[in-house]
Amino acid sequence: MGKKRVIVLGAGGSIGKNSLEIIRRFSDRFELAGFSVHSNLEFAKNLLAEFKNAQFVSTKKTDSKLKHEIDVEAVRQLIEKSRADIVINGIAGSAGLKASVEVIKIGLDLGLANKETIVEAGELIFKDAEKSGSTIIPVDSEHAAIFQLINAHKKENIEKIIITASGGPFLNTPKEKLSTMKLEDALKHPTWKMGGKITIDSASLANKALEVIEAVKLFSFPPEKIEVTVHPQSIIHSMVQCKNGEIFAQASPPDMKNPILNALSFPEMPETFLKPLDFSKIIKLEFIPPRTDAFPMLTLGFEAAKKGGAYPIAFNVANEEAVEAFMHGKIGFTDLADITQEVLNSDWTMKPSSYEEVYDYENRARAIALARMLARNSSCNKIY
Template sequence: MSSKKKITILGVTGSIGQSTMDVILSAPDLFDVQALSANSNVTHLAEAAIKLQAKQAVIADKTQEAALQDLLKSYDIEVLSGAQSIQDVACVPVDLVMAAIMGFAGLRPILRALEQGTNVAIANKEPLVAAGALIMETARKKNAKILPVDSEHNAIFQVFEEHNRPAIDKLILTASGGPFLNWSIEDIARATPAQAVAHPNWTMGKKISVDSATMMNKALEIIEAVHLFDIPCDMIDVLIHPQSTIHSMVSYIDGSILSQMGASDMHTPIAYALAWPDRMESSGNKLDLKTLSTLTFQPPDFEKFPALSYAYKCIDIGQGACIALNAANEVAVDQFLRGKIGFSDIMRSVAYAVDELYPKMSGVALKTVEDIEELDNTVRQAVKHHNQVIARE
């Protein structure tokens, strides 16, 4: 990279945001940070803004603006607050926006950045699941590049031969199987939040850790891959790979399978996205092939992890079903982590949203971001009410 890249990080206090900060701090001569955002963690946002010498810091929670102002009063950093301000800083010209806001809330900032023709590194699955077609079309129209940060899609991005697209046979998403891979269905149903967030290989946020435990994480990745790589879902397979060494693969018609390997460390795909189309030294762990004794693979158990079946089902039904699946899952995971519902109630919530609720709304138009947000909100409210009724029974 010949000159410093200008970077904005949306969601800097989360797991991906913190790892992005690590990578940037390890190579200060390569990056210039424009703006940072956080939802409500004002202390960590201020610390990040100071360390990265950001020009702007945005807190989504407006009630925290005064606290942020106080923490940054000795620094030449503009302080902003509110969801609209996050969209505004996403529009400021930079070379790359790292979109790491958790959940569906990241959709509008991603669209705003793409509308400026800015390349976006997408680290959160939910916007692509709910609005993948809109995101990809916006990027195409504005000639902006979308760089996947998810380790699986980042792996595919690295070995996907666009010039040989007709020769691609399958995309193979690998999955660790999560903490409950070898548990019985009965034991899984009794899982606690502490058990669900204890991922065997990766250090992640609580929401994505629970998604890994249900394998909803992989279900969302199937839907993402359809949009990111313009590949039909019947060309996307999931393969359990407990060691999480091969992050995903592309199979070609000549029998070749190209894979990307690496340590279970998000610093690697983040460094790839930040440096693209170049490469940079990563501050993360490196894979030592000499220490590998075994790489194992097995097909997923669709009965134990029904989220996978719902991914294919929702793709076949259409965008609205994908929105319903994502909204129901976000609500249910939050309720599970707060002890309001049991682990098995997460998939019951998804089943309710996709099988019972959405068919009654299937005529809803989904042409704009407002349409998408309206359906998302309707499903969320319905699932919250549904789960409250269940909890009282």
């Protein structure tokens, strides 16, 4: 059997760089067929010098000022030219959805690290994947763990999914101090080294909210059967409770290379290359109920999952815009949830029946979020 040919979308990000490390380490099993970056052309130049046979595109649209836009035609050309077997989608934010659509349409397997693909258009994506023969393999550590646990214990035997959260940098910060937290405080994640947006989402628990919505759609579980627990050590990546009450956990040191390697190797089980947990040493595991009064984004995410329709789209886009504003010093940390709540107060009961409708609802939610921020702070000019 020949090498598995891999495309890495968003090669300059955290998921992308970890994927490249896996391809380097297992060069006898994987080959970089192609990759994309958004605007880091120097990084791309160095990669091309290393992987001389790889195809490359930049996804930055020269005619767009919107950060959320990517050059979809470039992604399409990359997929067509690369003759790949699997694509790792590490493009952050709602921009990653359009890339996932292109992968699914062509029928390639998709190692998915982009939450927004499932959060905003899960039903449409799965329908198209069934038509084209694509297999969607989650790469997020939590969903990769759930994916493995469901495969091991069978969905019909599982009563509840338990998603773990690290708690982020503000795990022990009193509620009354959260409004004073600055960008540099929110970026100090105690466990994971990630991009700015996802690190802030971890601090607000918006990331966990998105993971709840994603789990509902990815595994066809109702929100009532999904629970979140704060686990600061990030060793247990998720758990399932079976109908007999027994709970099974997926445990490994916190390293994204594990779920990436599992996705690239699926359906085979790869041999270990990272050190497993060492039980000859003391291992401390804590589980703490999330403080939803201090971090309301988690509650808002559960509500969006329960309401369905376009509420998950509105939640995601509102949070995305609010995070962008926070990163530019336009709003405070606790404004993230306030703005998201204000956007969700609109009617989002409509269910998108096409990707075009998904994008229309994205634009509507984005406009409402920006209007709310402008209303709160007259100096909050358009961010882009």
